[in-house]
Amino acid sequence: MDSVDLEVLKTCALWLSDGKQCELITVVKTWGSSPRPEGSMLAIGEGGLVVGSVSGGCIEDDLIQQVQEHGFQRKLPELLTYGITADQAHRFGLPCGGTIQLAVEPLAPESRVADLLQMLAQHRLVRRTLELASGSVSLIEVTTDHGLSLTSTHLSTTHGPRWRLLVIGAGQMSRFLASIALGLEFEVTICDPREEYTETWHLPGVRLVHEMPDDVVVAMQLDSRSAVVALTHDPKLDDMALLEALKTDAFYVGAIGSRLNNTKRRERLALFDLTAEQIARLHGPVGIYIGSKTPPEIAVSIMAEIIAIKNQVPQASVMSVLHAKQSQLT
Incomplete structure (x- = not known):
């Protein structure tokens, strides 16, 4: 894990400890060219505060605008796709033919972000699995970095200590x-x-x-x-x-x-x-x-x-x- 991703998780943990609402956005799939690889993370807090990145900036602007105008309405994780049409690709600054899919996860203490950070501080490699239908999270220590995997029911990401x-x-x-x-x-x-x-x-x-x-x-x-x-x-x-x-x-x-x-x-x-x-x-x-x-x-x-x-x-x-x-x- 690089320090950018660690900063995202730490910021989420801080917002949650202060009783603030926030969402964790993860790049789960890309087609063609895309500004950020799978596994890249972004956190959005109250008022549209943001840390991390999932694109060159335009997708972030759209996500921030939604929060600023409508607040946090999601109760469960949701998958969003940007760049399907040529107009979207141009609007959101994606390269020609680029498409990006995001998992947007409303966070709560049950999201176990603080537990994940504690395990990372112990230099442990951790597999975090999110159940899309319920938002429940499980954490297990692993010995191999399996990267990111997305099924119809679960999103699994591997998090390790900094290099x-x-x-x-x-x-x-x-x-x-x-x-x-x-x-x-x-x-x-x-x-x-x-x-x-x-x-x-x-x-x-x-x-x-x-x-x-x-x-x-x-x-x-x-x-x-x-x-x-x-x-x-x-x-x-x-x-x-x-x-x-x-x-x-x-x-x-x-x-x-x-x-x-x-x-x-x-x-x-x-x-x-x-x-x-x-x-x-x-x-x-x-x-x-x-x-x-x-x-x-x-x-x-x-x-x-x-x-x-x-x-x-x-x-x-x-x-x-x-x-x-x-x-x-x-």
């Missing part, structure tokens, strides 16, 4: 990488036990910890929504984190350094209790090849690779830093 990024080292490049990750809605932790690096290091929204890297990796209980990047160039710190991170379900584990240094790093890791398969998961040199030279450019390269792997985009070897630099030597 997390653990960066080893509080140097200059870490600051750029953390800034980009925050903009991409990651929950960012910087780990560096060296006081000379952390004394003046501060970036709003980032958690800074001073414990040893291997202890932090274990304590964070990294899961399939977690990424780790080691940036200190110090084997005593980077290798400690990598040894533990490669044993976890983290979807990305990488380390900065030259091709030679990464070869030596893999040789060092092989001396410990890691399998060949675990060592093969290590990304290094990190990043997608964009000819980066400066710390900000390298940070962009690293984050681009993390996002590509997060989104399960097949990685052509020609895009890797290792392959590109080898090609330049031939």
Whole structure:
């Protein structure tokens, strides 16, 4: 779950706790081109207050206008479709041929939004199932993200904790990488036990910890929504984190350094209790090849690779830093 969706749910919970009416709108199906993917959420509160997004803005305007003019009239969930006709597609700003179906759910304490948020805060992956005929909600913890499914009777959505990024080292490049990750809605932790690096290091929204890297990796209980990047160039710190991170379900584990240094790093890791398969998961040199030279450019390269792997985009070897630099030597 990204922080936009989390903000929607938190806002709904706040409105409900204040005794205010609100509706949760979810994109459940799209045909052709559409501005927002399935699962995108929007919340509308009293007076037409809104958080989140389900389109480029025009559908939001229509939903807000209905609330402002008629209030909240729905007692049960309802499915709405926009963009069936060419006139609707033009009116609501949908691309040519685009159609979007929304589930509009009037919320109440029985909608269990607060319970869902509590489970997410515990870094649990949760399946929320809404019965369309009654509005009743069930929550179960799951191990696999099944995405969104809609039947004639139920809407099921999977909600997970925010994507997390653990960066080893509080140097200059870490600051750029953390800034980009925050903009991409990651929950960012910087780990560096060296006081000379952390004394003046501060970036709003980032958690800074001073414990040893291997202890932090274990304590964070990294899961399939977690990424780790080691940036200190110090084997005593980077290798400690990598040894533990490669044993976890983290979807990305990488380390900065030259091709030679990464070869030596893999040789060092092989001396410990890691399998060949675990060592093969290590990304290094990190990043997608964009000819980066400066710390900000390298940070962009690293984050681009993390996002590509997060989104399960097949990685052509020609895009890797290792392959590109080898090609330049031939």
